[in-house]
Amino acid sequence: MENKQHIATAKGENLGLSRKFSIEVATFIRGKSLADAKKKMQDVMTLKVAVPFRKYHMDLGHKPGPMGPGRFPTKVAKEMLRLLNSAEMNALNKGLDIENLYVARVVANKGNTQMKPGRYRGRRAKRTHIEITLAEKEKKKTEKKETAKTSPKEKKTK
Secondary structure (H helix, E strand, O other): OOOHHHEEEEEEEEEOOOHHHHHHHHHHHOOOEHHHHHHHHHHHHOOOOOEEOOOOOOOOOEEOOOOEEEEOOHHHHHHHHHHHHHHHHHHHHHOOOHHHEEEEEEEEEEOOOEEOOOOOOOOEEOOEEEEEEEEEOOOOOOOOOOOOOOOHHHHHHO
């Protein structure tokens, strides 16, 4: 990811999301292709695919199949999909190949602390910063290396 020409980023700051849910969704889509990550977020929003919780899974029920504990964080999935679309448009503006993009980096951090007004003082609103970085996959070299050695027959003809 050192080459800034082949990456596109999108940031969401102070989003009203749970940081714990955002971290779990980030690990769920990290490393996937852009199309696959967008499809997964659509499926989470329609409650077809549950996000496996690896870190924050205390008192969580298991989902059917071999997945283990998980949930359907639809609010986080909606914002992640919005950020994925924004990063895709940024990549399109840079002239990157959309079919060749993958989610290289997703970071969810603690946002600003905001106090909620009202009778019950001391309640804090959930705020999260999310940064998504898309990168192009490196194209594999298909060129065959030419052998430096020449056959004995070729030497005689020269």
